[in-house]
Amino acid sequence: MAVQAFSAQPVKPTREEHDMTAAISVPDGATVEELRAAWWEADHGADARPFWTEVGRRFVANKAGVAALVFLLLLTSSAVFAPWIVRADPLVGVATDRLLPPFSPGHLLGTDEQGREMLARLVYGGRLSLATGFVPTAFATFIGTCIGVWAGYKRGISGTILMRTMDMLYAFPAILLAIAIGASLGAGALNSMIAVTIVFIPPIARIAESATRQVAIQEYLEASRLSGAGTLRILRTQVLPNVANQILVYASGLVGVAMLIAAGLSFLGLGSQPPTPEWGYMLNSLRDTIYSAPLLTVLPGLMIFLTSVAFNTASDALREAMDMRLA
């Protein structure tokens, strides 16, 4: 490896290029100063992999996690590109073709109680079902992180009020609280998402708060305060990067739960309204035919189950990938 002159903007070799074993050549009988100079010349340092690169590398090594992620990506793209995947209209059925079993000619997964193509309804239903998983989790993560990080960093009266409010919400069972909020807001897909968002804010705020408290006692926070940095800057540059992984891992596990709660609300008639397909609502409407066409009834439930399991598996893999010693 060529000796590289030290400059203000050194060209660093990457980890792969850097030859860690390269011997430092010095003449025999070199003085300590000469040895030191030679070491200095040869010491290039190596590019460290940024945290997220390393996380990605470790995640890819986890087969179950990758499989779950691929499944979720396929599901998401099928929901997004639904019109290109299925020709049939999910809202209009043929009255004479009701409750056809799966693998019927022309209807791969059969038809529902109104003669609507089951495959189309499942694919289109994924749109709303996945949205009810992602959207409330994303909003709750954002709001909960803001609340938790602020409360954990500032503490004091504002922090106490925020966290005790969270505790009050947390005292209710999640599904019960969602039903109560959903019922008071009125039925509808949007309202059920709002309900799930509110249900998820307290647990995320708690995780964010406890993670922030652990960070808040570290000396690097004092050092950043000593630099004259304002609160928002400290939260953004010092606190958030150190609490983000804990929050992300927890939130990724909530997506599946959000879908379950939303499906439950739909099942109770508080979620999406007919005839819009949604897995929870489909499960409800097919409930009456469970004895005459059990295979059909199982299908939306199976979708909910598989998606939820996939989210949990991916979340576990993410947690394992992020679980590295950094301090």
Next chain:
Amino acid sequence: MNARRPVLLDLRDLSKSFTARVGLRSAKVSAVDGVSLALRQGGTLGVVGESGCGKSTLARLVVGLIAPDAGEVVFDGTRMPAGQKRPRRVVRDMQMVFQDPHSALNPRATIGEAVGFPLRVQGTPRREVSERVDEVLTQVGLHGNYRSYYPHQLSGGQRQRVNIARALALRPKLVVLDESVSALDKSIQAQILDLLRTLQDTYDLTYLFISHDLNVVEYMSDEVAVMYLGHVVETCSAHDLYRRPLHPYTKVLLASIPKIDPRQRSTERNLASGEIPSPIDPPSGCRFRTRCPFATDHCSAVRPEPVEVEPGHWVACHLYPSPGTVVEPPRRLDATY
């Protein structure tokens, strides 16, 4: 040696107590009580004492991480506002190197980001930040290429070098070193201490050097202040302190240094009996009186004020009365040790 240079840092009667919960009641913990110290530009003031004597609180009071209950910090002729943000100039002029090299660096920030952070906060343009980071890393003995490393890839000594680089990035006048070498191995300690001395010359730095390690303080300091339970009990030049300690506590402290020569080992085992008392509800008057072999009733009634016993040698002890009082200091003190 720095007698002619102006006073950079002047602490006047600084006090700080914290509220702690004892069972259901809350109690006042007096961490620093009526501390007055002065530090000349270019000099090093060592602060020694047992753990829990208020050294770290003093450091944080000086740099403004916590606000004093009473007293004031005068830096470079300017009185620091208590409990408010300090002016930018002062932020740049006063920095601190922390004790724990592991927790003092953000694990998610590269070395370059960590050292450049104070510069960025103070609004230095990106290009200059990059140049300054390389320059200061080189000065602390780290290759500029280390800027892309993360803290967990460095050893304890390297991290402490990074901490020093971060403190120096803004070219401060005063650097508070709070137990900055205590967490390091002896061999690394020596390297870092030498580095600190070199940097003191390069930057004309003034150090407030806080440590519980008496040998290290002797090596680094021009003057030394001895703290006991939030009080400063003795202040003098480093040379005098180690050869002619006057306060009974200082004598105990120095006697606790292990001697290499067995003939010099102290045969007196119990110079001061007992543990350091709790800073919750500390002893009245002289705080050392509960462990002091020479304590009298007078010691519990009146807090001793610092007295200049010899030129430049201040002691806060009733054994050394202020000039004008007739009481002789007991001779047996010197005879005992």
